Amino acid sequence: GESVGLHLPTLSVQEGDNSIINCAYSNSASDYFIWYKQESGKGPQFIIDIRSNMDKRQGQRVTVLLNKTVKHLSLQIAATQPGDSAVYFCAEKGSNYGGSQGNLIFGKGTKLSVKP
Amino acid sequence: NAGVTQTPKFQVLKTGQSMTLQCAQDMNHNSMYWYRQDPGMGLRLIYYSASEGTTDKGEVPNGYNVSRLNKREFSLRLESAAPSQTSVYFCASSRDRLSGNTIYFGEGSWLTVV
Numbered sequence: 001g002e003s004v005g006l007h008l009p010t011l012s013v014q015e016g017d018n019s020i021i022n023c024a025y026s027n028s029a030s031d032y033f034i035w036y037k038q039e040s041g042k043g044p045q046f047i048i049d050i051r052s053n054m055d056k057r058q059g060q061r062v063t064v065l066l067n068k069t070v071k072h073l074s075l076q077i078a079a080t081q082p083g084d085s086a087v088y089f090c091a092e093k094g095s096n097y098g099g100s101q102g103n104l105i106f107g108k109g110t111k112l113s114v115k116p
Numbered sequence: 117n118a119g120v121t122q123t124p125k126f127q128v129l130k131t132g133q134s135m136t137l138q139c140a141q142d143m144n145h146n147s148m149y150w151y152r153q154d155p156g157m158g159l160r161l162i163y164y165s166a167s168e169g170t171t172d173k174g175e176v177p178n179g180y181n182v183s184r185l186n187k188r189e190f191s192l193r194l195e196s197a198a199p200s201q202t203s204v205y206f207c208a209s210s211r212d213r214l215s216g217n218t219i220y221f222g223e224g225s226w227l228t229v230v
Binding site (some may be wrong): 034042043044106107 | 159175208218221223
């Protein structure tokens, strides 16, 4: 079946460096992807999204890249700050398979730790 | 600016007890969801309600029931709690389900079944 997963379960970066969090997905028919940030003890918070008709989308200090050829998604955080420390999830919107059509499928998450 | 509000925040249950998690959203969203999150795993969908008056099973519905009380409220009920239901539960909502609109989450409910 389809799955959404992450290459690295943990990532430690120095404050001020750029961070790159990766995600692989298996359903080539998925048409919408979201990155969420989850701080300890809180619910997931929307960061940025991208539709399958785009390769790149930029927000404030964040960029999402989508490579449909290899079914890979990445989140880039520029000038990482201590406040960016959290678990980051990618999510894929199921498109045309079974009863999960329209539901989000979440990856397991990557923990980002920012060292001051 | 409440967004999605869920209660209670923390609950300890004995095996076999029942309880209901309440959720309300003030964004006039059509679709609402209940997820559970276990250590080392991503969020898994328990049930969802695409629109008022409809509910459907998600990935892990066994042991749960839901009620879409009105457009604002979507409750999750555990009829006979089991230790395997110890988890963090998140309610969420979106404008609708199929168009890829952003899903907004509540702050979570920590449930322990002993």
